Amino acid sequence: MPDTPNSPGNRKSSITEQTLSLGDRQIRYTAFAQWQTLFEHEKPVAEMFHVAYLAEVEQATLRPLTFVFNGGPGAASAYLHMGALGPKRVYFGSDGSLAKPPVRVVDNVESWLSFTDLVFIDPIGTGFSRSLAQDDKDTKQSEKANSGEAEKPKETEFWEVERDLKALGEFIGRFLSSHQRWLSPIFIAGESYGGFRVARLARKLQQEFGVGLCGAIVISPALEFSLLAGSDYNLTAWATLIPSFAASAAHHNRVQWAAEQGNLQAHIAAAEQFARTTLIPLLAMGDTMTPDERQTAYQQMAGLIGLPVELIERLGGRIGIEIFARELLRDQQRIVGLYDASITAIDPFPGRVNYEGSDPTLDGLDRLFTGAINSHLRDTLGVETDLSYHLLNLETFKAWKFELKGEFKQGFLGSVDDLRVGMALNPYMQVYIAHGLFDLVTPYFASKHLADMMKLNPHIRPNLTVKHFLGGHMFYTWDESRCLWLAQMKAFYDNATA
Known part of the structure; x- marks a missing residue:
């Protein structure tokens, strides 16, 4: 039938x-x-x-x-x-x-x-x-x-x-x-x-x-749905991602957080505070924020989410999930899952500009x-x-x-x-x-x-x-x-x- x-x-x-x-x-x-x-x-x-x-x-x-x-x-x-x-x-x-x-x-x-x-x-x-x-x-x-x-x-x-x-x-x-x-x-x-x-x-x-x-x-x-995709003008979506980035980076030992003595909850609490009190003002102020203030925020973000400060600076603090998933473990030629960033997979095309493999979580x-x-x-x-x-x-x-x-x-x-x-x-x-x-x-x-x-x-x-x-x-x-x-x-x- x-x-x-x-x-x-x-x-x-x-x-x-x-x-x-x-x-x-x-x-x-x-x-x-x-x-x-x-x-x-x-x-x-x-x-x-x-x-x-x-x-x-x-x-x-x-x-x-x-x-x-x-x-x-x-x-x-x-x-x-x-x-x-x-x-x-x-x-x-x-x-x-x-x-x-x-x-x-x-x-x-x-x-x-x-x-x-x-x-x-x-x-x-x-x-x-x-x-x-x-x-x-x-x-x-x-x-x-x-x-x-x-x-x-x-x-x-x-x-x-x-x-x-x-x-x-x-x-x-x-x-x-x-x-x-x-x-x-x-x-x-x-x-x-x-x-x-x-x-x-x-x-x-x-x-x-x-x-x-x-x-x-x-x-x-x-x-x-406004929180599912950020833009130059929709700012909050970028901030709501930061604590999950921080948790994932800590899970993969990509951040220096000795001050928290391995306390994951303390690390994500710091990321939440940064998202609310630093990142949203940074994005909202645009060019009116001084270069020194902006650089300080980029350095702080890098310490929280485990990505190079140069990348964060180039993107102006706007880090999307695809960028984070591919860049966190790039030196290992691995990508983290979008639906569960604790899960990783081999990047089959590490030399290409865009990721062209499958998501290791949903597809798996x-x-x-x-x-x-x-x-x-x-x-x-x-x-x-x-x-x-x-x-x-x-x-x-x-x-x-x-x-x-x-x-x-x-x-x-x-x-x-x-x-x-x-x-x-x-x-x-x-x-x-x-x-x-x-x-x-x-x-x-x-x-x-x-x-x-x-x-x-x-x-x-x-x-x-x-x-x-x-x-x-x-x-x-x-x-x-x-x-x-x-x-x-x-x-x-x-x-x-x-």
Whole structure:
């Protein structure tokens, strides 16, 4: 059967009974691997694939229920599903290093199933989720095919900000209805662009779908797109990168920080202070800063992030992630990962001006998670389908419409305003933002900076927690960080449901 969005006939739900052993106790649970239909004007338009793990307890309504998704946009939920939260996980080295083939899937004793039921959602176009053909659209598509015009995937109507959020909101409401869980403590968790989704849904679920949240977990998020790329005129983005550069340089022994006696936290605290009080004024003042003052700042930056002062001076203190990733270990002809700068790889073309190799973190993960999720769904959970599992759909990413509200649709996309409104609407909702120190793509200091800028009312400011861990974008692949995160999340859930 072809892998097309028009083939729902092979989509058979799978419901199995499973057991998770946590050493001191066992959790019996039911695993639902199913497609849920989405509707538009009461007509089916898509089928969203999801895997739900619901523990066998006397009063299921009292047990927390967490909806989980990843980002991209275009990423399936397999990263959080098989990396940290689910009952099975991919095996990594203790420091998050990639294991050699073949892929190993192990029991996850740090699974969140120990304190919450879990629902992993694959947005349309990712995983096994597909849109459905419509009769009136079939005719149009046929006409396009006859005219020689390229046919676009039908999923594209879901590949924009508001339609995506609406689909997730509809899914959550329908799931609560079908499983009689409207009275359960409800949480949402998302990684990367999924963190953006969480922040937006913190408001939208309440206002448009009537879903109240006990908690929102935001993991390695991109909350404000203005902080993803700096320019000559957008200054803050450059500053938010500095602490992650400093942490990464210290990890690779590229900085002289004897005064801190090997204290990583003291080093990144110094980098945070430099970013706020020295770099932003340096960039903002432009040519009005004296050459001596500018040189002093460049020397200080070089001592923090481990790059030559001549390079920093030439770039005027504006150091992008690609520059840092290639230059930090250039003398070893190695490059550090953008998503986890603690991981390195050989630069295959060290003599070329631009880096032309693959990212050692994101690209290296594909073989692990593709093998793990396919084995888990098809073998362990018994899903029978000829559809391909889209782990990371680049077509989705390339086609995504990052459109803004308003008449002019100018500026950067953001989600912090929605998070602020959501927290004000529901002063009981707890929010937890987590990052990895070595993540250069979504640096931890960006979220820390935004939290300081939110001007939350003193009554709800304690509801917001921002933490960072050793590791990169997927810091939970580090054993130490995953265990520490688990302990903190147990306390977070206890507090949110008290």
